[in-house]
Amino acid sequence: MAYHDDLLQLALDLTDKDGATQAALRRGVSTAYYALFHLLVSETTLNWNRDSSRNALGRMFDHGMMKRVSDRMADIKRMPFERGDPIAVSGLRLVAKAFVHLQDQRHIADYDNGRIWAPLDAIVPVASAKTAFAAWNDIKHTDIAQQYLVSLLIRPRD
Amino acid sequence: MGCFAHPTLYNRLVYIPTGSINTTEVEKAVDEFLKTLGPEVVRVRYNIGEDWMGDTVLYFRVVLDDSVAVDRKTFVDTAARINDTFFDQLQPLENWGLFPHVSFRSNAEQTELNDPKWA
Numbered sequence: 001m002a003y004h005d006d007l008l009q010l011a012l013d014l015t016d017k018d019g020a021t022q023a024a025l026r027r028g029v030s031t032a033y034y035a036l037f038h039l040l041v042s043e044t045t046l047n048w049n050r051d052s053s054r055n056a057l058g059r060m061f062d063h064g065m066m067k068r069v070s071d072r073m074a075d076i077k078r079m080p081f082e083r084g085d086p087i088a089v090s091g092l093r094l095v096a097k098a099f100v101h102l103q104d105q106r107h108i109a110d111y112d113n114g115r116i117w118a119p120l121d122a123i124v125p126v127a128s129a130k131t132a133f134a135a136w137n138d139i140k141h142t143d144i145a146q147q148y149l150v151s152l153l154i155r156p157r158d
Numbered sequence: 159m160g161c162f163a164h165p166t167l168y169n170r171l172v173y174i175p176t177g178s179i180n181t182t183e184v185e186k187a188v189d190e191f192l193k194t195l196g197p198e199v200v201r202v203r204y205n206i207g208e209d210w211m212g213d214t215v216l217y218f219r220v221v222l223d224d225s226v227a228v229d230r231k232t233f234v235d236t237a238a239r240i241n242d243t244f245f246d247q248l249q250p251l252e253n254w255g256l257f258p259h260v261s262f263r264s265n266a267e268q269t270e271l272n273d274p275k276w277a
Contacts, residue, residue, distance in 0.1 A: 016230065064211055071213075074245070077252040097245065104259050107210040118267035120233050127234040 004042055007035035015122045025122035026109040032129035033106035036099055044149040066152045067103050070096035084144050091139040092148055098132035179214055184254055191248045198223045200265050203276055216250050218260040219276045227264035237262040
């Protein structure tokens with residue numbers, strides 16, 4: 001399996017069991033974010049024809065930039081996509097929303113020792129990553145999805 | 159050579175500051191929206207906060223009835239459906255530029271944890 005698939009499975013394994021510890025729940029949520037992060041990085045770098053350069057390209061991604069782009073993508077007013085395929089648009093918004101939420105939850109899971117995670121509290125974001133993977137698989141070949149990948153990497157001109 | 163062939167999207171990415179938030183307006187709309195949620199929602203607590211980047215966001219803490227926590231799939235499906243209504247009905251991104259971060263736990267879990275932020 002690809003690295004992002006392994007990460008998603010690890011996140012599921014960590015959270016989807018009785019008696020999971022706080023460490024397991026927090027690592028699960030964090031890992032779910034990184035699963036989606038690496039899926040999007042992998043999908044973008046696959047567009048780069050020279051295989052030997054893909055890892056270097058993958059290191060160029062910025063979490064903050066990806067969050068801002070995804071946040072905008074989820075906003076119907078700023079990105080109405082009136083002429084886009086509704087199914088592709090819906091799938092892309094699902095992925096973008098999951099990315100923004102998972103990134104936020106990842107920061108809380110990794111750094112906020114005051115947040116106590118209930119098992120179902122952790123399972124929901126991990127499940128959203130799984131849903132985002134499935135949605136991405138359905139739309140990844142569409143123009144709108146490929147444009148999203150480019151926008152994740154390339155900083156807009158001021 | 160790469161094949162980034164769709165430049166239209168990123169060329170349109172111009173960031174617009176959220177600006178000042180009218181918290182009274184937001185709270186009024188949120189309170190009205192919360193009244194529309196179904197009986198599987200026991201209670202919702204929320205606050206306007208900042209995410210790790212310093213962007214203003216909405217944090218919702220939703221306690222769901224134990225009847226939807228009979229198995230994990232039912233709970234996850236219910237949470238996903240309710241999460242969608244926060245985006246589609248309240249539309250906090252479109253109305254105020256606020257991303258809604260919605261977290262869920264069951265009533266039994268909250269009873270056990272006795273977490274004041276969710277009470």
